[in-house]
Structure formats: C-alpha cells, structure tokens
Amino acid sequence: MEKFELIYSILSRTASSEEENEFREWVEDEENQKLFIKLQRIWRESPNVKKYRKHDAVSSFYRMDKKIKSKRILKRKLLVTAISGIAAGIIIIFGLFMITNLQNLSSPAHELVHIQTELGNRSLVWLPDGSKVWLNAKSELKYDSNFNTAKREVILQGEGFFEVEKSEKPFVVHVNDLNVKVYGTAFNVSAYADEPVIQTCLESGKVSIQSHQSKEYFINPGELAIYNKSTARIETKKVDPVEYSGWRENKIYLHNEPIEVLARKLERQYNITIGFTPATIGSEIHYTGVFGNESLEEILQAISTASNLTVREEGNHYQIIQ
Amino acid sequence: MVVSFYIIFSDMKETQANSTDQPNNLQLVEQIRKGDYKAFKALFENYYTILCNFSLRYVDEHVQADDIVQEVFIRIWENRKRLVITGSVKSYLFAAVKNQSLNRLKAESVRLEHTRYFSGRQNKLVDPLEIEHEEFRDYLFQCIEKLPPRCKEVFLESRFNGSKQEMIADSLNITLKTVKAQIGKALKLLKTCIQTYYPEYF
Numbered sequence: 001m002e003k004f005e006l007i008y009s010i011l012s013r014t015a016s017s018e019e020e021n022e023f024r025e026w027v028e029d030e031e032n033q034k035l036f037i038k039l040q041r042i043w044r045e046s047p048n049v050k051k052y053r054k055h056d057a058v059s060s061f062y063r064m065d066k067k068i069k070s071k072r073i074l075k076r077k078l079l080v081t082a083i084s085g086i087a088a089g090i091i092i093i094f095g096l097f098m099i100t101n102l103q104n105l106s107s108p109a110h111e112l113v114h115i116q117t118e119l120g121n122r123s124l125v126w127l128p129d130g131s132k133v134w135l136n137a138k139s140e141l142k143y144d145s146n147f148n149t150a151k152r153e154v155i156l157q158g159e160g161f162f163e164v165e166k167s168e169k170p171f172v173v174h175v176n177d178l179n180v181k182v183y184g185t186a187f188n189v190s191a192y193a194d195e196p197v198i199q200t201c202l203e204s205g206k207v208s209i210q211s212h213q214s215k216e217y218f219i220n221p222g223e224l225a226i227y228n229k230s231t232a233r234i235e236t237k238k239v240d241p242v243e244y245s246g247w248r249e250n251k252i253y254l255h256n257e258p259i260e261v262l263a264r265k266l267e268r269q270y271n272i273t274i275g276f277t278p279a280t281i282g283s284e285i286h287y288t289g290v291f292g293n294e295s296l297e298e299i300l301q302a303i304s305t306a307s308n309l310t311v312r313e314e315g316n317h318y319q320i321i322q
Numbered sequence: 323m324v325v326s327f328y329i330i331f332s333d334m335k336e337t338q339a340n341s342t343d344q345p346n347n348l349q350l351v352e353q354i355r356k357g358d359y360k361a362f363k364a365l366f367e368n369y370y371t372i373l374c375n376f377s378l379r380y381v382d383e384h385v386q387a388d389d390i391v392q393e394v395f396i397r398i399w400e401n402r403k404r405l406v407i408t409g410s411v412k413s414y415l416f417a418a419v420k421n422q423s424l425n426r427l428k429a430e431s432v433r434l435e436h437t438r439y440f441s442g443r444q445n446k447l448v449d450p451l452e453i454e455h456e457e458f459r460d461y462l463f464q465c466i467e468k469l470p471p472r473c474k475e476v477f478l479e480s481r482f483n484g485s486k487q488e489m490i491a492d493s494l495n496i497t498l499k500t501v502k503a504q505i506g507k508a509l510k511l512l513k514t515c516i517q518t519y520y521p522e523y524f
Contacts (some may be wrong), residue, residue, distance in 0.1 A: 048459060054371055
C-alpha cells in the first residue's frame with residue numbers, strides 16, 4: 001500500500017487496526033514523522049481555503065487607476081473653486097468697503113487693489129461696477145480703489161476673460177504697452193510675460209486696442225487680435241472665441257500649434273515644468289486637438305502617442321523625449 | 323531568510339513584524355517612492371489575490387475585499403513621497419488590509435450591536451505567524467487548483483464537503499479503493515507542489 005493512502009486512512013480516521021500498526025511502525029522514523037506533520041497541515045488547512053478564489057488583479061488595478069485619477073482632478077477642481085470663492089469673497093468685501101467709503105466721501109486716499117493667482121490656480125474677480133474677470137493661472141489684476149468713480153481702469157498681467165457691465169464710463173485694460181478699451185462686452189486677453197504676443201479675442205460687444213505708437217484699432221466679435229510685442233504690429237484673424245476662453249472650463253484648444261505652446265499652458269495650469277530633448281522639438285512638432293477634462297498624464301500620453309515621444313516624470317518636472 | 327523590518331509613513335503609526343520578504347519588494351517600494359507607476363502596478367498585482375483572500379476572512383463579499391485592498395494601495399500611492407521604508411512591505415500590506423477590514427466590520431457591527439466584540443480585538447500589528455498561515459493557504463489554494471480534475475474532485479468532496487469515503491464512492495460512483503487512491507495521490511501532489519512554492523518549509 002502506498003504510504004500516502006495509509007496517511008489518508010489515518011487522517012480521515014478510517015484506518016483498520018492493521019493499518020494503525022503499519023502507521024505506528026512507519027512514523028517512528030524521524031523523516032517520516034516530519035512528512036506526516038506537513039501532510040497533516042495540508043489536510044487540516046484544506047477546508048479553510050474553500051472560499052478562496054483567484055481574484056482578477058488586472059481589472060481591479062484598472063478600476064483603481066480610474067479612482068486615483070478622478071481623485072486628483074477632483075482635488076484640483078476643489079482648489080480652484082475654493083480659491084475662486086475666497087477671491088470673490090475678498091472682492092465683495094472690498095466692493096462693500098468702497099461703497100461705504102464713497103457714501104461717506106471720507107477717504108480720498110487711492111489704494112491699489114491687487115489680485116494675484118498662483119501657478120495651478122484660477123479665480124473669479126468681481127469688480128466694484130459688477131464686471132467679472134476670470135483670472136487664469138499665474139496672472140495679476142490691479143485696479144485703483146477709486147475704480148468706477150470717474151473711469152474704469154485695470155492693469156492685467158497674464159490672462160483674463162472679461163465680462164464688462166455696460167456703463168457710460170469707459171473700461172480700459174492696460175497690458176504692458178497695450179491698452180484695450182471696452183464698450184460693454186465679453187472678451188479674453190492673454191498677455192503672459194513669457195509669450196511673444198498679446199492676444200485679444202472678442203466674444204461679443206465692442207473692443208478696441210491701442211499701443212503707444214499706433215492709433216485705436218477696433219476688433220469685431222469673433223475676431224482675434226494678435227499684438228506682437230517686439231514689432232509692435234497688430235494682426236487679426238477670424239476665430240471661434242469659445243476656444244480662447246475655453247481655459248475657464250479647463251479646455252485647451254490647439255490649432256496646428258507647436259507643442260511648446262501647449263507645454264507652457266500645462267506648466268501654468270498644473271504648476272509643473274516641461275522640458276524637451278532635443279530642445280528643438282518644442283517648436284518643430286505641431287499639434288491640433290482639444291483637451292477637455294483629461295488629466296495631465298492623459299494629455300501627455302496623447303501627445304506622446306501621436307508624435308511617438310516618450311515622457312519621463314521626475315517629480316514636478318516632465319521631460320518629453322524624442 | 324528572517325529579517326526584522328518596519329514600514330512607516332512618516333505621519334502614520336508603524337507596523338512591525340518579523341517576516342521574510344521578497345528582496346525585490348523593497349526595490350519596488352523604492353521605485354514607487356520615486357513615482358514609478360509601473361512598480362506600483364507590479365506590487366499590486368503580486369499581492370492582490372492573497373490580500374483579497376486574507377480580507378475575506380473578515381468581510382463576506384469580494385466587492386468589499388476588493389475595495390479594501392484598493393484603499394490600501396491608493397493610500398500608498400498618494401503618500402508615496404513620504405513613504406519611508408525600513409521594513410517588510412508584506413507585513414505592512416497585511417496589517418493595513420487587516421485593520422481596514424476590521425474597521426469595516428466595526429462600522430457594520432455597530433449596526434449589529436457587536437461592537438464590543440471587535441473593539442477589543444483591534445490590533446495594529448499582524449502576527450508574522452498569521453502571515454505565514456495566510457501564505458501557506460495561498461500556496462495550498464494554488465496547488466489544489468492544479469490537481470488533475472478527477473483527483474481534485476475527490477479531494478474537494480472529502481475536504482470541502484467533509485464527505486466520508488463511502489459517501490464519496492457512492493456519489494461519484496467509484497470504488498472505495500479508487501477514493502483512497504485518488505486522495506493519496508492528491509496528498510502526494512499537494513506536498514510536491516507546495517514544496518516548489520515554499521522550499522524553506524519542507
């Protein structure tokens with residue numbers, strides 16, 4: 001009789017007296033005893049694995065990956081909302097403060113109100129006249145505390161989308177060497193210091209731009225005016241204005257634009273840095289497309305797949321390699 | 323190889339155990355700390371099944387176990403930059419899954435008015451012996467899966483359903499002799515199979 005069958009008889013308590021004698025003799029050997037103890041463990045543990053299953057790690061990881069990504073987007077959204085809320089709160093308080101000041105006519109002192117967004121953040125600013133300004137990441141808006149008494153003037157650095165309340169008083173946006181004059185309207189101004197051009201895109205109403213050297217230039221709705229900082233020349237083209245204010249809904253539109261343009265937008269939006277190897281691909285590779293609520297990783301994945309590039313993540317820095 | 327290890331998130335309570343660890347686990351965690359998502363995936367896939375089965379000792383449903391294991395890993399990923407490795411990854415994973423499972427039970431047991439029973443049993447650490455048991459069961463489970471079909475059927479009838487020899491012979495329409503032969507064969511195959519997974523045990 002095979003010894004494993006004998007052991008089964010012992011373990012299942014079905015052994016005959018003959019088998020028991022045989023087992024007693026067999027188990028005297030030290031090696032056999034060790035083997036028996038191990039088989040006994042297998043025997044005893046077996047009922048405990050009745051409910052065990054091979055669980056699908058691959059599909060579970062896929063589901064978890066979605067959770068991790070949506071959590072990150074949610075966090076960012078919450079932050080943006082919180083910052084917008086706080087900024088709006090501050091502006092409302094300022095507004096109230098100024099209204100009381102005006103009513104009392106007590107304080108002639110001019111103060112500069114200064115709103116600034118950090119990298120990765122945006123905010124909605126309510127001006128004392130009821131106009132709204134959405135400030136994109138890493139942007140600054142300044143205005144005098146007597147705003148709306150005689151004229152409405154703000155100073156913008158970076159990018160902002162304006163919805164201007166109608167009024168007799170002209171609304172002027174100063175951007176570096178350019179003035180954008182508004183006659184009741186919605187428009188986007190992009191004037192980042194690290195971009196070579198200032199772009200003004202009109203959604204509705206009437207806007208004019210004027211640099212120091214040139215005369216007033218009127219922009220029509222649906223028109224984009226590109227002011228070149230080095231040549232001081234203005235170019236215009238017909239565009240879909242939604243694409244130029246898309247950043248308010250986290251949308252990025254690209255029309256055959258070099259990937260360095262996208263990289264700079266991502267850098268501001270996500271507070272990261274992006275580098276290229278070799279450095280020339282930033283201007284050589286062009287991309288067309290729209291990004292909605294994709295995560296940073298998904299956007300980088302999309303461009304790397306489209307252009308056969310590799311993306312290496314090093315903390316807050318991403319290196320795009322050809 | 324028995325090594326004493328700790329694994330700590332700098333803002334979390336520590337978990338300690340004496341336990342063997344696969345050397346590449348430490349390497350994986352080091353890569354995870356640097357933000358390597360592939361290493362994170364590898365660690366997840368290595369431990370997913372055993373941790374789910376371990377969690378199912380406390381919770382009833384696979385969905386709960388799955389959720390618990392995911393929570394543990396999401397926490398690792400989100401805290402990766404503060405992940406300090408001085409210990410066994412395995413011990414950490416088992417302790418985290420156990421604690422998370424007990425927390426679930428505790429939340430549910432409030433409803434079932436069994437709170438006192440569990441509150442006294444909350445334990446931050448997992449006995450290394452408990453991990454060894456779990457690994458043994460994991461190997462055993464995998465080896466049972468590999469048994470030849472007839473052999474597996476007879477063995478499971480005996481061990482999962484607790485059937486006596488005669489009942490097995492009856493229900494499967496085979497002789498007593500065949501029952502004994504098949505279970506004897508199962509024991510032999512299981513021993514050989516577990517030996518390959520767990521050489522230091524045999």
